[in-house]
Amino acid sequence: MPAIIELQGIRKSYGIGTSVETEVLHGIDLTLQPGEFAALIGPSGSGKSTLLNIIGLLEPMTAGDYRLGGISVKGLADDDITARRGDMLGFVFQFHHLVPAFTALENVVMPHLIRDGKVSDAALREGRALLAKVGLADALHKKPAELSGGMQQRVAIARALARGSALVLADEPTGNLDTKSADDVFVLLREFNRERGTTFLIVTHDPRLAARCDRIIELVDGQIAADRPVAAQE
Amino acid sequence: MRFEFTVALRFLREGRFQSLLIIFGVAAGVAVVTYISALVEGLQGNTIQKTLGNQAHVVVKPREEVARPSLSATDARIARDVQPRAQRLRSIDNWSGLLPLLERTPNVVAASPMATGAALALRGEASKSIALVGVELERYDRIVDLSGKAVKGVPRLVAGEAMIGTELARDFGVDVGDRFSVQTAVGATEVFKIAALVDLGNRELNRRQVYVGLRSAQSLLNVPGGATNIDLKVAELFEAENTAALLRRQVDMEVESWMQTNAQLLSALNAQTISTLLIRVFTSIVVVLGIASVLVVSVVQKRKEIGILRAMGATRRQMTQVFLAQGAIVGLIGSVAGTMLANLLLWLFSTFVKGSDGQPLFVISLSFNLAAGVALGATLCGILAAVLPALRAARLDPAQAIRI
Numbered sequence: 001m002p003a004i005i006e007l008q009g010i011r012k013s014y015g016i017g018t019s020v021e022t023e024v025l026h027g028i029d030l031t032l033q034p035g036e037f038a039a040l041i042g043p044s045g046s047g048k049s050t051l052l053n054i055i056g057l058l059e060p061m062t063a064g065d066y067r068l069g070g071i072s073v074k075g076l077a078d079d080d081i082t083a084r085r086g087d088m089l090g091f092v093f094q095f096h097h098l099v100p101a102f103t104a105l106e107n108v109v110m111p112h113l114i115r116d117g118k119v120s121d122a123a124l125r126e127g128r129a130l131l132a133k134v135g136l137a138d139a140l141h142k143k144p145a146e147l148s149g150g151m152q153q154r155v156a157i158a159r160a161l162a163r164g165s166a167l168v169l170a171d172e173p174t175g176n177l178d179t180k181s182a183d184d185v186f187v188l189l190r191e192f193n194r195e196r197g198t199t200f201l202i203v204t205h206d207p208r209l210a211a212r213c214d215r216i217i218e219l220v221d222g223q224i225a226a227d228r229p230v231a232a233q234e
Numbered sequence: 235m236r237f238e239f240t241v242a243l244r245f246l247r248e249g250r251f252q253s254l255l256i257i258f259g260v261a262a263g264v265a266v267v268t269y270i271s272a273l274v275e276g277l278q279g280n281t282i283q284k285t286l287g288n289q290a291h292v293v294v295k296p297r298e299e300v301a302r303p304s305l306s307a308t309d310a311r312i313a314r315d316v317q318p319r320a321q322r323l324r325s326i327d328n329w330s331g332l333l334p335l336l337e338r339t340p341n342v343v344a345a346s347p348m349a350t351g352a353a354l355a356l357r358g359e360a361s362k363s364i365a366l367v368g369v370e371l372e373r374y375d376r377i378v379d380l381s382g383k384a385v386k387g388v389p390r391l392v393a394g395e396a397m398i399g400t401e402l403a404r405d406f407g408v409d410v411g412d413r414f415s416v417q418t419a420v421g422a423t424e425v426f427k428i429a430a431l432v433d434l435g436n437r438e439l440n441r442r443q444v445y446v447g448l449r450s451a452q453s454l455l456n457v458p459g460g461a462t463n464i465d466l467k468v469a470e471l472f473e474a475e476n477t478a479a480l481l482r483r484q485v486d487m488e489v490e491s492w493m494q495t496n497a498q499l500l501s502a503l504n505a506q507t508i509s510t511l512l513i514r515v516f517t518s519i520v521v522v523l524g525i526a527s528v529l530v531v532s533v534v535q536k537r538k539e540i541g542i543l544r545a546m547g548a549t550r551r552q553m554t555q556v557f558l559a560q561g562a563i564v565g566l567i568g569s570v571a572g573t574m575l576a577n578l579l580l581w582l583f584s585t586f587v588k589g590s591d592g593q594p595l596f597v598i599s600l601s602f603n604l605a606a607g608v609a610l611g612a613t614l615c616g617i618l619a620a621v622l623p624a625l626r627a628a629r630l631d632p633a634q635a636i637r638i
Contacts, residue, residue, distance in 0.1 A: 028414035058545060061635035079549050086547020093636065097542045111546045117236040159546075 002070030003053060004199050005032045008066035010221075024050050026222045029065065032201060034166065037193045038143065039210035041202045042219035043146050047204045049171060051209055055201065056169045057085040067168065086115055088196075090160025092189075094172035097156065099143040104131060104155045105140040111163045123162075130158035134188055150181030157188055161198065168192075170202040174209065186212065238552055241543070242559035249532060251518065253564065256528045260612055261575055263521035268576035268600065268608045269516050273583070274510045276598030278503055282471065285496055286435050290346075290377050290465030291474045294336065294481065296324045306401025316453075323351050330486065333464065341468045341477045345377035347461035349451040355398075355444060357406045357414040357592040364402065364444045366416060368451020377465045380432060386410050387430030391447045396426035399440035402435050411622065416444065420456040461501025520613050525564055525619035529557060533623045540627050543636025550628040557624035558617050565616025571611035 012025040012206050026045045032038060038195050042048050052146075053059045054066070057073065069088060073081060091097075098107045108127040109119045119127075131140055134154035144152050160168045170189065175184035185207055192198050200217060202213065211230060218226040247254040298346060299319045319407050326332065329347055337347045346369060353366040371391040379391035380397070387410035389397060396416075399407075408414060415425045426446060434440050452458055468474050478491035493500050533540070540553055580598055 053633040056545070056633075058636070059631055079551075082547055082549045085545065086236065087600055091545050097538065097540050097545075099244075100544055101241075101248040102538075110543070113237045114543065114548045114552065151502070188319065 003031045003067070003204060004034050004036075005030070005063075006067040006070075007031070007055070007125070008065045010019060010051070010054060010066060011062045012047070012059075013062045014023060016062070020099050023062075025061075026053075028222075028224060028225065029112050030217065030227075032167070032199055033098070035193070035197045036215060037190065037200045038202070038215040038217055039203070039213040039215050040201060040217050041210050042220060042225075046219045047222040048219050052171055052201070052203050056089055057081050057093060057165075058083045075181050086111060087163070088166050090162075090165035090168040090171040092153070092156045092160050092168060092173045094175040098152055098159075100144050103143055104136060104147065107155055108159045110159065112214055115163070118194060127158070130161060131155070134158050136183075148181075150177050150184060152183050153181070154188060157185065157192070161192055161196070164196075165198065167199045167201065170200065172203055172205065173202070174206065182206075182209070236401070237472050237548070238559050239563075242563060245532065245536060245539075246532045246560055249535070250635070252528050252532065256525050256564050257568045259524040259573065260521055260565055260616065261571035263517045263524075264373050264569045264572025264576035264608055267517050267611075268573055268605065269579045270510055270513050271604055271608070272576065272580055272598050272600050274506050275601070275604065278506060280418050281499065281503070283529045284435065285499060286471070286492060288378055288436065288439055289463075289492055289495075291468045291471065291492050292342075292466040292481070293463050294326065294332075294466065294485070295463040295490070296326050297486065297488050299324075303330040310612040319626075323455055323457060323462060324348075325462060326455040326464065326487065327462060328399050329461040332487075335484070336466060336481070339477065339481060341470055343469050344373070344467040346370065346373035346377045346465045347448065347463075348374070348465060349448055349455055349457055349460060349462050351418065351455040351462065352452075353416050353444070354412055354419045355402065355416055357408060360404060360406060362402060364416070365442045366418070366451055366454060367443060367445050368448040368455070369445060371445075374445075374465070374516050377467045378456065382436055383432045384430040385433045387428065389430045389432075391429070391445060393447055393450065394410045394425070394427055395429040395447070397430045397432050397445040398428055401437055401440035402442070402444070403428070403431050405441065409609060416454060418454045418456070420454075422454045422456065424454055426448055438488055442527070450583050509549060518611065521568075521612065522615050525616055526622055529560060529620050529623035530626070533557065533627045536627070537630060537635045540630055541632045544630070544632035545636065547551065553630075554624040554628040557627050558620045561616035561618070561620025561624075562613050563616070565613040565619075566609070568616070569612035571591075572612065573609065575606050576605075603637070 004204065007028050007030040010025055011023060013021055015021045022052040028051060032210060040048055040052065053100065054061045057068070069190040073084065076084070105127050108130055109123050110121050110122040128140065131137060134157055135153060135159070136154055137152060139147060144155070173189070174185050177185060180222065189200055189202065193200050204210055213230060215229050216226070217224060297575065299323055301316050301319050322566050333345055333347065336342060347434060349368040351366055353364055355362045369391070371380065371389065381399045384397065385400060403409065406414060408557070409426050413425055413427050417423045417424055432445070433442060452460060455462070468477050474491040475493040478489045478494070481489045544553065577600060580600060584598060
């Protein structure tokens, strides 16, 4: 089985061709195997979010090679990149980013609607099951505005998994939740990792949270400063 | 397209106030365009019908007689003064041979020979100057529906019978079945029995027109077996001048179309058509700008959602179509509302604006074609207005959109 992601010499610069050109990632090499549960830590401005966006195919890299599921994404057309993103990746953002005009269930099955133009009964069943799994069986038809922050984040997790994504990228998923909610969310991520074998890469500030992952990748000034496994616990 | 329309509809429903505003805007625009168009269409149709109701579309007559001076005008030493000739009543040469040729001409649907000239109508002490028109009723009905204008009596023109205008009948104090005589300048006189009274929709015509059989008119006007002109009806009204021009090249005759004889009316109609077009164009521009400006704002407001949808696998094209669909939906709903509003306006117009006789000034109705055309136009305007915002939405990098 190929590595789920394989980064080689990834560089990212902003403001190319202007006087303020700055390189924020200076050649990143990183490999994630299927089923890993890794934390990406580092101080503000170290390039964590940028790296996550590049891995998530949300923005292009400036140089280097990136193989997603064994296939290089270099030079792919936008539509191919979009298709790959939809097929393989799920996202959980800090500010939950649900689409406010749609209910919880509609948000969860949205990836199906985008790809197929319709939502099959099977997809709806799966969406309901996912929401039940994250403890929101009663909130299927509520709009995001009617849900608490923790509940919204759990909807976002259900959505990230809706199309059986191989890799879920989470950017500060617990960043603006209270301790209790943050813990619930983290436990959920861990459960999906164990039960489905989904790979997770979680950007976090919280060292306590990072310590509960299997592997910690530390980014400092656009370079990987440390990459170590976490000793088995529990 | 389900995804695009679903999201478009939700976005519109979410921005309820904004959406209502643009839909109202579109509806107002559509109502104005529809109302003005229907009004002008009705007005023009009415004017043309009134004008051409008693007129042939094309008239073929003998050429005017011209004086042929025996001295050349190029000889500068000669001072000369050529008087135009007085025009006498003449028949078209070999008109019965000409008739089939005219009838075969493209766009011509009917031809009717007539012998017409000035005459006096006499009854007892009274005499009235009249226009004597000799026609074959059956043929003439196809040009101007004379039988249909009969208000009393039986429309027919057998020998010794005449149909006269209602005003003339009143002037003479006669009715259907009464007799009067017609005398012409050549001294011929004939007595006619009134078969029917006709209302030509114009007081002057009703006072002057006397219709008799072609033969009677021929002998009264001293053009035995002749026709002083041939009336034509055409299929395409506004092609009449082209048809006349074609005939002019083919026959050595004077050929006049209604568009020549009514040049002023025609330019008035053209002016109306152009004004209507201008109103349509500018209203469309205002509607397009209105929709576009609201959608541009909406793209900015929805940046985050656009980013999320893109992250979940929506392509640039899908995002473009979400906004194009919003434009189309707004245009469509607006045009339905606008058409209803226009109907209300038209109803108000025909109910409350009345002529002196208490009848509506003219019949206006909203044709399905017009309504469908305007609705289609508004929908296209909506899509057009959405193009720019849609492209902006598609250009957004998902990462850029989410960060904000």
